[in-house]
Amino acid sequence: MTAAPHSTPMVDVRQAHKMFGDLHVLKGVDLTVRSGEVCVVLGPSGSGKSTLLRCLNELEVLTGGSVRIDGELLGYREDESGRLHRLHPTAIARQRAKIGMVFQRFHLFPHMTALENVMEAPVQVLGRSKAEARATATELLERVGLADRMGHYPAQLSGGQQQRVAIARALAMDPELMLFDEPTSALDPELVGEVLAVMKDLARGGMTMVVVTHEIGFAREVADHVVFMDEGVVVEEGAPAAVLDAPREERTRDFLSHVL
Amino acid sequence: MSATGHDPVPNRIHARPVPRPGRWIAAAILAVLAAMAVHGLVTNPNFHWDVFFTYVRDVTVIRGVGWTLVLTFGSMLIGVVLAIALAIMRRSDNPVLQSVSWFYIWLFRGTPVYTQLVFWGLISVLYPKLSLGIPFGPEFLTFDTATVITAFWAALLGLGLNEAAYLAEIVRAGLGSVDKGQEEAARALGMKESTILRRIVIPQAMRVIVPPTGNETISMLKTTSLVLAVPFTLDLTFATNAIGNRIFMPIPLLVVSAFWYLLITSILMVGQHYLEQYYGRGSGSERPRRGGPRRPRLGRQAAIKAGGTTKDDPFLEVTP
Numbered sequence: 189m190t191a192a193p194h195s196t197p198m199v200d201v202r203q204a205h206k207m208f209g210d211l212h213v214l215k216g217v218d219l220t221v222r223s224g225e226v227c228v229v230l231g232p233s234g235s236g237k238s239t240l241l242r243c244l245n246e247l248e249v250l251t252g253g254s255v256r257i258d259g260e261l262l263g264y265r266e267d268e269s270g271r272l273h274r275l276h277p278t279a280i281a282r283q284r285a286k287i288g289m290v291f292q293r294f295h296l297f298p299h300m301t302a303l304e305n306v307m308e309a310p311v312q313v314l315g316r317s318k319a320e321a322r323a324t325a326t327e328l329l330e331r332v333g334l335a336d337r338m339g340h341y342p343a344q345l346s347g348g349q350q351q352r353v354a355i356a357r358a359l360a361m362d363p364e365l366m367l368f369d370e371p372t373s374a375l376d377p378e379l380v381g382e383v384l385a386v387m388k389d390l391a392r393g394g395m396t397m398v399v400v401t402h403e404i405g406f407a408r409e410v411a412d413h414v415v416f417m418d419e420g421v422v423v424e425e426g427a428p429a430a431v432l433d434a435p436r437e438e439r440t441r442d443f444l445s446h447v448l
Numbered sequence: 449m450s451a452t453g454h455d456p457v458p459n460r461i462h463a464r465p466v467p468r469p470g471r472w473i474a475a476a477i478l479a480v481l482a483a484m485a486v487h488g489l490v491t492n493p494n495f496h497w498d499v500f501f502t503y504v505r506d507v508t509v510i511r512g513v514g515w516t517l518v519l520t521f522g523s524m525l526i527g528v529v530l531a532i533a534l535a536i537m538r539r540s541d542n543p544v545l546q547s548v549s550w551f552y553i554w555l556f557r558g559t560p561v562y563t564q565l566v567f568w569g570l571i572s573v574l575y576p577k578l579s580l581g582i583p584f585g586p587e588f589l590t591f592d593t594a595t596v597i598t599a600f601w602a603a604l605l606g607l608g609l610n611e612a613a614y615l616a617e618i619v620r621a622g623l624g625s626v627d628k629g630q631e632e633a634a635r636a637l638g639m640k641e642s643t644i645l646r647r648i649v650i651p652q653a654m655r656v657i658v659p660p661t662g663n664e665t666i667s668m669l670k671t672t673s674l675v676l677a678v679p680f681t682l683d684l685t686f687a688t689n690a691i692g693n694r695i696f697m698p699i700p701l702l703v704v705s706a707f708w709y710l711l712i713t714s715i716l717m718v719g720q721h722y723l724e725q726y727y728g729r730g731s732g733s734e735r736p737r738r739g740g741p742r743r744p745r746l747g748r749q750a751a752i753k754a755g756g757t758t759k760d761d762p763f764l765e766v767t768p
Binding site for chain 1: 627629630632633634635636637638639640641643647648651652748749750751752754755756757
């Protein structure tokens with residue numbers, strides 16, 4: 189799109205394979221997401237789309253293939269002979285710090301207020317001062333529309349509010365990439381809109397995003413790139429209009445007819 | 449109907465309760481038995497209440513109470529520190545650390561604390577010299593075991609090392625009770641494993657760990673009475689037994705020691721009650737913390753409970 193044709197992609201997945209014991213969940217997935225692009229991954233449950241997303245920040249370790257984030261190989265160091273050396277957990281943590289993740293079930297820290305949740309990682313990981321982290325956190329919580337909920341504990345917030353705190357918490361690390369794992373699937377229908385609005389806002393601001401979701405409307409409106417996965421492979425991908433309105437593959441058509 | 453005449457329920461039911469004569473009879477029998485027990489306690493001359501009142505404030509007895517408290521809290525401190533280490537070892541990916549932790553718990557839970565205390569008392573017979581140096585190599589510093597590990601330290605170590613095995617299981621259950629999603633979220637934010645443990649997992653696990661640890665403290669108070677096995681001779685039980693044997697009146701002195709154990713246990717029970725309330729099993733109605741534009745009414749521990757990220761483990765309750 190806006191990026192130069194030969195610039196390094198933000199996400200570059202090559203031939204990703206993932207085995208859970210005997211279960212072959214990812215069977216050679218390629219994925220490229222350019223900087224500033226919003227990529228929506230669709231697919232039936234069990235298609236491997238959440239696993240793929242979790243491999244993008246090393247929450248799951250690939251069995252085969254590679255993930256590069258902004259050109260940097262995830263989880264390994266490659267020596268001159270091309271041999272891979274596993275990185276120290278601290279180095280992997282440093283790689284993760286640049287990638288924000290939002291979970292289906294929020295996973296806010298229940299013993300911290302909304303403000304403390306957002307301040308935690310900048311203070312503990314980036315070594316920011318509390319005052320600085322508080323200022324950023326306040327700004328972010330205002331941005332997601334929660335200025336009046338900063339002192340509340342997660343248990344005192346609705347699902348939609350919790351998910352917006354979780355987005356603010358991820359943004360506080362100033363990530364270059366945001367991953368969303370079915371961010372609206374655990375929400376009551378009337379709360380989905382407020383979370384999607386925050387995500388649209390983020391996309392308009394130029395954030396690179398990979399979103400696993402069932403919200404076809406969101407994909408149509410916001411995505412630059414739609415990927416349809418089934419049984420561990422990418423079945424079809426392209427511009428939203430192409431994949432959603434004129435799918436080439438039978439499996440895509442079948443899936444869309446069930447969710448629309 | 450009501451005295452004020454403003455009953456919101458106009459047709460309030462006023463029925464006679466089910467007659468329960470059995471309850472009344474049982475209560476009456478138990479009341480009579482209790483009265484007999486109290487009467488026997490007060491009037492039986494063999495209790496020698498005058499002796500009880502003389503020795504309940506005796507200097508040796510009060511010192512014994514002091515030593516018993518020092519042993520209780522000292523050994524619990526050793527136990528807690530070691531237990532956290534053991535529980536973290538048990539969770540690690542390193543098979544050596546894992547099995548050492550397993551073996552420790554197996555050994556110290558599998559043998560009577562009395563045996564362990566006797567063993568600690570005999571340590572200077574087993575190992576007359578202690579030395580600092582390179583394993584299997586030269587030694588730099590050598591001590592006489594008997595001068596380093598006195599009876600007090602043998603008692604403290606014996607109780608503490610034994611307690612660590614029990615507490616390690618409590619800590620392990622507590623750490624295990626925290627939802628895996630919490631660790632994942634912290635990891636996704638780029639936190640190191642040690643930070644995750646310190647900032648995310650342990651604060652939530654405390655809700656599960658602290659109440660049974662309070663129980664263990666109450667239990668430890670009474671276990672200290674076994675230190676004569678070392679032998680350590682200054683604690684409450686030894687002090688009262690010694691006096692009782694000297695003046696040929698064991699019964700009033702047993703009552704003296706029972707009185708002090710009960711008194712301390714009662715105080716600890718009050719503390720335990722507040723601990724349990726604070727850690728979210730009670731109403732969670734503690735005062736709100738400072739900070740934040742609006743003050744939440746929910747307490748921190750109640751918030752953890754309400755967050756549903758830790759599960760209560762019914763097997764964690766340990767009867768003191």
